[in-house]
Amino acid sequence: xxxxLSEQEIVRRQKLDQLRxxxxxxxxxxxxxxxxxxxDIKENYERDKTSYKAISIAGRFMGVRIMGKASFAxxxxxxxxxxxxxxxxxxxxxxxxxxxxxVFKKLLDIGDYIGVEGYxxxxxxxxxxxxxxxxxxxxxxxxxxxxxxxDAEGAAHDSVSxxxxxxxxxxxxxxxxxxxxxxxxxxxxxxNSIRESLNNLGLLEVDTPVLQAIPGGAAARPxxxxxxxxxxxxxxxxxxxxxxxxxxxxxxxxxxxxxxNFRNEGMDRTHNPEFTVLEFYVAYKDYxxxxxxCENMLEKVALALxxxxxxxxxxxxxxxxxxxxxxxxxxxIKEHTGIDVSNMSEEELRDACRSMNVPCDKTMGRGKxxxxxxxxxxEGHYIQPTFITDYPVEMSPLTKKHRSKxxxxxxxxxxxxxxxxxxxxxxxxxxIDQRERFEEQVKLMERGDDEAMYIDHDFLRALEYGMPPTxxxxxxxxxxxxLMTNNVSIQDVLFFPQMRPEKQ
RNA sequence: GAUUCCGUAGCUCAGCUGGUAGAGCAUUACACUUUUAAUGUAAGGGCCCUGGGUUCGAAUCCCAGCGGGAUCACCA
Numbered sequence: 001x002x003x004x005l006s007e008q009e010i011v012r013r014q015k016l017d018q019l020r021x022x023x024x025x026x027x028x029x030x031x032x033x034x035x036x037x038x039x040d041i042k043e044n045y046e047r048d049k050t051s052y053k054a055i056s057i058a059g060r061f062m063g064v065r066i067m068g069k070a071s072f073a074x075x076x077x078x079x080x081x082x083x084x085x086x087x088x089x090x091x092x093x094x095x096x097x098x099x100x101x102x103v104f105k106k107l108l109d110i111g112d113y114i115g116v117e118g119y120x121x122x123x124x125x126x127x128x129x130x131x132x133x134x135x136x137x138x139x140x141x142x143x144x145x146x147x148x149x150x151d152a153e154g155a156a157h158d159s160v161s162x163x164x165x166x167x168x169x170x171x172x173x174x175x176x177x178x179x180x181x182x183x184x185x186x187x188x189x190x191x192n193s194i195r196e197s198l199n200n201l202g203l204l205e206v207d208t209p210v211l212q213a214i215p216g217g218a219a220a221r222p223x224x225x226x227x228x229x230x231x232x233x234x235x236x237x238x239x240x241x242x243x244x245x246x247x248x249x250x251x252x253x254x255x256x257x258x259x260x261n262f263r264n265e266g267m268d269r270t271h272n273p274e275f276t277v278l279e280f281y282v283a284y285k286d287y288x289x290x291x292x293x294c295e296n297m298l299e300k301v302a303l304a305l306x307x308x309x310x311x312x313x314x315x316x317x318x319x320x321x322x323x324x325x326x327x328x329x330x331x332x333i334k335e336h337t338g339i340d341v342s343n344m345s346e347e348e349l350r351d352a353c354r355s356m357n358v359p360c361d362k363t364m365g366r367g368k369x370x371x372x373x374x375x376x377x378x379e380g381h382y383i384q385p386t387f388i389t390d391y392p393v394e395m396s397p398l399t400k401k402h403r404s405k406x407x408x409x410x411x412x413x414x415x416x417x418x419x420x421x422x423x424x425x426x427x428x429x430x431x432i433d434q435r436e437r438f439e440e441q442v443k444l445m446e447r448g449d450d451e452a453m454y455i456d457h458d459f460l461r462a463l464e465y466g467m468p469p470t471x472x473x474x475x476x477x478x479x480x481x482x483l484m485t486n487n488v489s490i491q492d493v494l495f496f497p498q499m500r501p502e503k504q
Numbered sequence: 505g506a507u508u509c510c511g512u513a514g515c516u517c518a519g520c521u522g523g524u525a526g527a528g529c530a531u532u533a534c535a536c537u538u539u540u541a542a543u544g545u546a547a548g549g550g551c552c553c554u555g556g557g558u559u560c561g562a563a564u565c566c567c568a569g570c571g572g573g574a575u576c577a578c579c580a
Binding site for chain 2: 006007008009011063065066067068069070071072074083085087088089106109110121123124125127129143144145146147148149150151152155156157158159160161162163164165167176218219220221261263265266268269270271275277359419420421423451474476478479490499500502
């Protein structure tokens with residue numbers, strides 16, 4: 001990583017030497033005792049002034065306005081910013097004014113970590129500030145941070161907008177763009193809320209293998225790796241479904257896992273090669289129960305993040321208040337295309353696709369053609385949370401046949417803002433049916449469908465021991481985070497989105 | 505993978521039909537004891553993404569490459 005140092009970087013390195021010459025260690029080892037945060041001061045000082053007479057706070061030095069013998073500076077800690085007031089003669093009571101004139105005014109840079117002691121007061125302009133009685137350099141910054149300034153109207157100037165910079169140097173993005181941090185805090189709150197719901201249901205959080213000999217549970221191209229000692233290929237998991245169901249076979253009533261999945265496919269603003277899906281499985285339940293559970297959980301998430309069920313996403317206001325609408329897949333297609341696909345043959349479906357300009361090809365079977373029509377003509381209409389139910393059996397190889405509707409399975413997808421957020425079903429637990437479904441997948445694979453599933457014989461063996469009737473669901477956590485934080489790009493809800501390696 | 509746009513100072517961006525670079529903020533120096541996008545004065549800072557080509561002359565035009573964005577395809 002050798003490169004030409006910029007003038008500003010050279011200057012900062014020189015300051016390092018000057019500090020050491022003054023006997024100041026720029027990277028001290030000792031603990032700095034912090035007893036307050038910026039947020040705490042701003043929220044509580046007005047009503048409890050006596051508690052803020054001897055405070056100690058640390059953070060990044062993010063800006064300074066030098067006024068001769070007094071200065072104002074900005075300190076940014078993990079909770080926000082607070083203004084510092086520094087007076088020369090108070091910091092340097094004696095003849096030697098170098099601590100103020102040299103160290104504070106000249107050797108400190110934007111981005112440096114400092115620790116400060118003093119008391120809180122309100123300036124003449126009315127800003128709650130810290131009157132500094134002493135300060136200590138805690139860590140010197142050698143690389144200039146981009147300076148974002150916000151004017152009186154709240155408009156940001158020179159904000160760092162280059163996506164490449166923001167994603168590759170997320171650490172700098174986080175320091176400089178305060179909204180970014182907020183997105184990730186919300187993401188974690190969302191996950192905490194979901195975890196709480198699941199724990200309250202009595203489900204057990206589990207871990208299942210990421211390295212798998214047979215990638216299963218979804219239709220996707222996997223990453224391949226190699227185990228040296230065994231000298232066999234392994235696949236990074238594309239889904240954890242089949243492992244969680246093995247645990248249901250093993251006698252757990254309910255299990256869940258936030259599963260990091262890996263798919264060797266294209267990447268764009270809604271796809272990252274690694275992404276997170278929550279899957280959970282509950283014994284003795286069905287997909288009707290799962291719909292209710294799912295909507296309750298999402299309503300709680302919206303409330304946890306926004307204190308209301310209504311969430312703003314782009315131009316849309318999306319209301320997660322239960323109950324969500326429920327529409328069967330066939331009714332949805334009928335509503336938006338006027339076509340009743342329920343009794344159509346594969347050929348009739350292909351003709352229907354052609355007449356509506358829906359792309360299709362020879363490798364697509366009946367199920368996939370119906371899915372294609374829905375995806376092209378209907379999906380985008382479902383802005384408010386809507387369960388689309390009862391899918392054709394051909395496109396659902398792990399799903400139990402519908403209790404009363406022949407040719408269909410007990411499955412739903414949750415659509416929000418025109419996109420699929422969750423996919424769930426009454427799990428197929430008939431081992432003979434399951435084996436036949438896998439064999440159908442093999443036929444699709446031979447026909448050219450490169451997303452068809454492999455046969456997992458160990459999973460079939462597990463089913464043969466007997467799995468209780470079970471409801472299961474997968475929820476795209478990144479996609480949900482995008483909705484809940486009003487971001488249109490998956491890269492904005494992942495700390496470190498995958499990028500092409502930087503060239504040296 | 506296809507199409508399209510972009511790459512100029514630490515950051516945000518100008519730079520016309522080709523004449524070898526500009527602004528604001530940031531940096532450096534000086535002034536200023538309650539300011540807040542502080543202000544004033546002055547200074548420094550650029551392999552104009554890389555490599556070829558056209559030309560007397562290229563940041564600018566052409567070709568190729570690298571990196572990124574957007575749209576599409578695949579997928580969640």
